[in-house]
Amino acid sequence: MIANSTISQCVKGDQQAYSLLYCTCAPYIFTIIKNYFTPEDDRKDAMQEVFAQIFLSIQNFDEAKGSFKSWISKITVYQCIAILRKKDKLQISYHLEVVEEENYDTLESLEKLSVSDLEKMLVDMPLGYKTIFLLSVIDEYSHKEIGELLGISPETSRSQLFRAIKWIKSNIINDINIMRYGILQ
Amino acid sequence: MAYYNKLRDNLRKEDDLPSDMSWEEMSDGIFQKMGKKEKKRRVIFWWFVPMLIVSGFVGYYLMTSTNEPNIEIPKDIKENMVKEDNGQNIIASEKALISDRQKGDDAVILTKVMNINAKANQLINQKESSNEGSKGAKIAAQNEHNEDSNISESVTLINSDLSNQVPENTKIIDPLINVSNITNAKDMIKVELITSIIRPNIRSNSETLLPVLEVKSIIPLQKDSKTYLGSMDISLTSGVIFWKIGSSANLKLNTEQHKATISEKELPGYHIALHNEVRMSKYFFLKTSLDYQKWYSEFYYSGTKINSLEVDNVIVKVEENLLSGEKSLIRGKASIYETVDRTLRHRNEQNSVLLSLSPGYQWEHNKWSFKTSAGLFFTLSKFGNGKTLWNDEIVAYDGVMPQYNDKMQIGYLSSLNVKYAISNRYYVQSMIGYHKFISNINAENTISKPSIFNISLGIGVQF
Structure with a gap:
């Protein structure tokens, strides 16, 4: 994704290397950020936060521990969560409902939806649900990791994911979708 | 899983960056945020360092201190007791006191301190009214004291046997503690004497050096909360x-x-x-x-x-009679816009x-x-x-x-x-x-x- 020499130059604070790294990685980072933030200003602010963090901590990047892409992806997700928490936007319901495991909605139950419809649903999804959904399904964090990241228990994370699925299903029920998919069960 | 892989691929599909997110547009903001983050790190560091130093001091103190608070007596009080008893009574009393201290009997020690102070007051009064004594006695006392003067460590003295006889050339100024103060004082104090310090006699007629029993620092009574x-x-x-x-x-x-x-x-x-x-x-x-x-x-x-402004009585309409060609002006209210920089x-x-x-x-x-x-x-x-x-x-x-x-x-x-x-x-x-x-x-x-x-x-x- 990016040459080691560019990383070395970034460690030294070379502005041209910063520029090169930005131009190379920004499109990828933007794909992550745009899922967490909808307003343009928020996306721009998040991009700046993420790159500031990347430039400041690039000396900590260790190739032996993983690829540069996964490293910046992790930083991006962490920064997005930090911004959301800082702005108090991440309102996750901490109520732990006692739900019988067999009643949990599963991810497979959404597969009747078209991918593009699900993408559209994500835009309107409440931020708390969306964050967990993205972290779990798209960024593939475990519930334990999500719990640590958001300061909640793994059980709460799991419960929030199933609420998110429930939300998608309840919001997909309109006349057109009933005709297209039937009522999702 | 293929379904979610597809979703993931769709969501991660790289598009062109919006035009306002070019490096030229973003770099200033990025550097500004880097500065803020660094500043934050520095603030944390500058809080951490003093806290570490303080913790170090506290830790050191807790590790090394005994339960006895050590309160410094002002210098002017320290040079107040002069005795000529060759150190004999002093040392005996010191031993008794040290024994009391080891037993931890603070009540006994406090009583002794108070006794000493009362006696010291007595001595002062007596001294003030007494005449100067014989030189021979002074010299003998001095000689004997000198033999003991190699005692270099400070010792604790509560001299319950402080002599009622006031030696010549001895000046005792009420030094330590007033008995009435002791009872009120928040800090209970003891007296520590250094028997080895010899100073010129503070009296002008002295021809020899007399021992000055210096009140050093001590206040070893244990305080409770x-x-x-x-x-x-x-x-x-x-x-x-x-x-x-x-x-x-x-x-x-x-x-x-x-x-x-x-x-x-x-x-x-x-x-x-x-x-x-x-x-x-x-x-x-x-x-x-x-x-x-x-x-x-x-x-x-x-x-x-x-800014939008409402203006009144302005021409808002012109009506023209097509037959006569006459024009009439209709006045009324209208909004106008002004741009203010x-x-x-x-x-x-x-x-x-x-x-x-x-x-x-x-x-x-x-x-x-x-x-x-x-x-x-x-x-x-x-x-x-x-x-x-x-x-x-x-x-x-x-x-x-x-x-x-x-x-x-x-x-x-x-x-x-x-x-x-x-x-x-x-x-x-x-x-x-x-x-x-x-x-x-x-x-x-x-x-x-x-x-x-x-x-x-x-x-x-x-x-």
Whole structure:
């Protein structure tokens, strides 16, 4: 994704290397950020936060521990969560409902939806649900990791994911979708 | 899983960046944020280092100290007892006292201290009325004392057998403790004598050197928590403050009618605080502070606004009679739009009166005290004057800023201070403190939770 020499130059604070790294990685980072933030200003602010963090901590990047892409992806997700928490936007319901495991909605139950419809649903999804959904399904964090990241228990994370699925299903029920998919069960 | 892989691929599909996210557009913001993050790291570091030093001192003290507080007796008191008993009675008494100390019988020791003091007073009175004694006796006493003068370590003396006979050339000034003071004193004291110190006789007729039994430092009676309970320090500090307004300091408006950049840059201010510390035990105290703070900021506005104005009695319509060709003018109300470009800088000021309550920990070493405390504060009052943006207009305010809500604002604070006793009662101190609002000070939904850092100097008195 990016040459080691560019990383070395970034460690030294070379502005041209910063520029090169930005131009190379920004499109990828933007794909992550745009899922967490909808307003343009928020996306721009998040991009700046993420790159500031990347430039400041690039000396900590260790190739032996993983690829540069996964490293910046992790930083991006962490920064997005930090911004959301800082702005108090991440309102996750901490109520732990006692739900019988067999009643949990599963991810497979959404597969009747078209991918593009699900993408559209994500835009309107409440931020708390969306964050967990993205972290779990798209960024593939475990519930334990999500719990640590958001300061909640793994059980709460799991419960929030199933609420998110429930939300998608309840919001997909309109006349057109009933005709297209039937009522999702 | 293929379904979610596809979803993932779709969501991660790289598109072209929006045009306003080019490196040229973003680099300034990125570097600005890097500066802020570095500054934050430095602040954490500069808090961490003093805390580490203080913890080190406290840890060292706890590791090395005994339970006996060691309070320095002022120098003028130290040179007060002169004896000529060859050290015999002294040493015997010292041994008895050391034995008492080892047994930990503080009550016995205190009684002895009080006895000594009473006797010392007696001696002074007697001495003042006595004549000078024979030189021979002095010399003999001196010679004998010299033999013992190689005792170099300080020893503890409570001389319960202090002679009623006042030797010649001996001057005892009431030195140590007044009996009545002892009973009231918060610090119980013992007397430590260094038997080896020999000084020229303080009397003018002395031809020889006489031993000066120097009262050294001692006050080894054990204090319990009750001894400290209720003692109080009152101090006044003043200094400079630096503050950060929070993330609402910059605002960009970009509506059809109003495009503007608004910012509020923090400037240093000052504060004056009155502190009252009540000791709960040897190490712990409860501090109440009333803190008046004055913050300054530079309000900056630069923008363009389209104002809509209602005007009356203007021609709004022209009607033309097509047959006669006559024109009639219809007058009425109409809206006109004016575009106003404006750039403004103004120095705002904000005053706050805070009441805080914070428990703390202190450590004393000789005349120095090191204290750390942390707690909560409440805003009792806030007022100021300046200019601000309110309801899309720049307004001047004198009193409470319109955005400020009426809720009581709370926050947390922490402080470190070092105090130096300049006398038994008075001290000077330096202090660094940090206040952080945890509730918004702003009625709008923008986040404005200022952080305030202060450095101050002050004086105090202890009771």
